[in-house]
Amino acid sequence: xxxxxxxxxxxxxxxxxxxxxxxxxxxxxxxxxxxxxxxxxxxxxxxxxxxxxxxxxxxxxxxxxxxxxxxxxxxxxxxxxxxxxxxxxxxxxxxxxxxxxxxxxxxxxxxxxxxxxxxxxxxxxxxxxxxxxxxxxxxxxxxxxxxxxxxxxxxxxxxxxxxxxxxxxxxxxxxxxxxxxxxxxxxxxxxxxxxxxxxxxxxxxxxxxxxxxxxxxxxxxxxxxxxxxxxxxxxxxx
Numbered sequence: 001x002x003x004x005x006x007x008x009x010x011x012x013x014x015x016x017x018x019x020x021x022x023x024x025x026x027x028x029x030x031x032x033x034x035x036x037x038x039x040x041x042x043x044x045x046x047x048x049x050x051x052x053x054x055x056x057x058x059x060x061x062x063x064x065x066x067x068x069x070x071x072x073x074x075x076x077x078x079x080x081x082x083x084x085x086x087x088x089x090x091x092x093x094x095x096x097x098x099x100x101x102x103x104x105x106x107x108x109x110x111x112x113x114x115x116x117x118x119x120x121x122x123x124x125x126x127x128x129x130x131x132x133x134x135x136x137x138x139x140x141x142x143x144x145x146x147x148x149x150x151x152x153x154x155x156x157x158x159x160x161x162x163x164x165x166x167x168x169x170x171x172x173x174x175x176x177x178x179x180x181x182x183x184x185x186x187x188x189x190x191x192x193x194x195x196x197x198x199x200x201x202x203x204x205x206x207x208x209x210x211x212x213x214x215x216x217x218x219x220x221x222x223x224x225x226x227x228x229x230x231x232x233x234x235x236x237x238x
Contacts, residue, residue, distance in 0.1 A: 006072060007033035008168060008200055009057050013066035015223075016052050026052040028223040029066065034202065036167070039194050041203040041211040042218045049223040051172065054204045058093060058170045059086045088113060092161030092169045092199075094190070096176035098153040100145040106132070107141040110160045117164065131159040135189070151182030158189065168200045169193070175207065187213060 016027040026049045034040060034057075044050045055061040056068050059075055068075040070086055078086065087093075100109050107128055114124040132138050135155040145153055154174060161169055171190055175183030187203075187210055194201040203210050211217045212231070219227045 005036060007069070008036045008071060009034040009202075010069040010072075011053075011056070011066065012069070014056060014063045014068060015065040016049075016056065016061070017064045026223055027056070027063070030220075030223070030225055031066075032218065032225065032228065034200060036200055037194075037198050039191065039201050039215045040218060041205060041214040041216070042220060043205055043208065043211045044220040044226075045206060048220045050204050050206075050220050052223075053220065054170055054172055054202070057202065058091055059083045088116060089164055090167055092164070092166035094154070094157050094161050094169060094171040094174050096173035098145070098150075098157045098177070100153060100156060102145050105142050105144055106137065106148070106156050109145070109156055110163060113160060113163050127163050128159075131162045134162065135159045149182070150178045151185060154178065154182075154186050155189070158186075158193075162193070166199065168202070171201065171203045173205055174203070175205075175210070 010033045011030050014027055014030045015025065018024045018026060030053065042050045042053060052061075056063055056075075059068075059070060059078070062068075062076050070090065075083070101112070104112075110128045110132060111124050114127060119127070129138065129141075132141055135158055137152060137155055137159065140148065140152065140156075145156070148156065169190065174186055174190065178186060190201060190203075191213060193199055203214060205211065215231055217227070217229055217231055218225060
């Protein structure tokens with residue numbers, strides 16, 4: 001169960017407007033708190049604003065109004081370097097499209113964040129081997145992405161998200177490009193990381209089957225939170 005305390009992520013009256021020929025208010029005065037160790041799903045139909053919310057929570061974008069806080073720090077006041085460090089050290093991203101470099105083997109794909117951090121080569125090797133073992137892909141270390149199944153590619157993406165020991169994992173439609181069996185395996189795997197490591201996990205999805213496996217379900221429609229409920233059925237075991 002999550003340890004209550006100060007929220008690890010907080011939105012306070014957050015709006016996000018995209019300007020242009022057809023201005024779009026993607027989020028409209030959204031407020032919420034995510035606490036350490038929570039397992040949360042943000043659900044909604046296409047165009048509801050859930051991906052915009054994820055980008056803001058992941059420090060990939062800044063709001064048009066209101067404020068996003070990461071560990072109590074206002075994101076709008078953070079420099080580009082501070083934002084980059086937050087994304088590198090504190091948040092692990094798992095995307096629908098895997099985002100693997102096609103010309104690098106599995107080992108080097110997972111190693112990339114550690115190279116950015118200038119971690120020493122011997123330590124990089126230890127960490128990459130550790131996390132490839134965690135996702136069950138040690139034997140695929142020298143395989144190219146083109147030689148992997150969709151489920152294996154997503155596990156590589158998870159290993160890459162883990163190498164910096166993030167406190168938060170943001171999973172954006174992580175099963176969107178997978179068959180149902182592989183998709184369920186990936187969801188179970190990410191949830192096991194949450195349970196075993198105490199990582200705060202936020203799923204963004206349109207799939208109610210994913211939401212049913214989380215402790216808290218935030219439903220967003222037309223840029224506003226429609227509901228934010230505890231998953232009593234899951235907590236009760238059935």
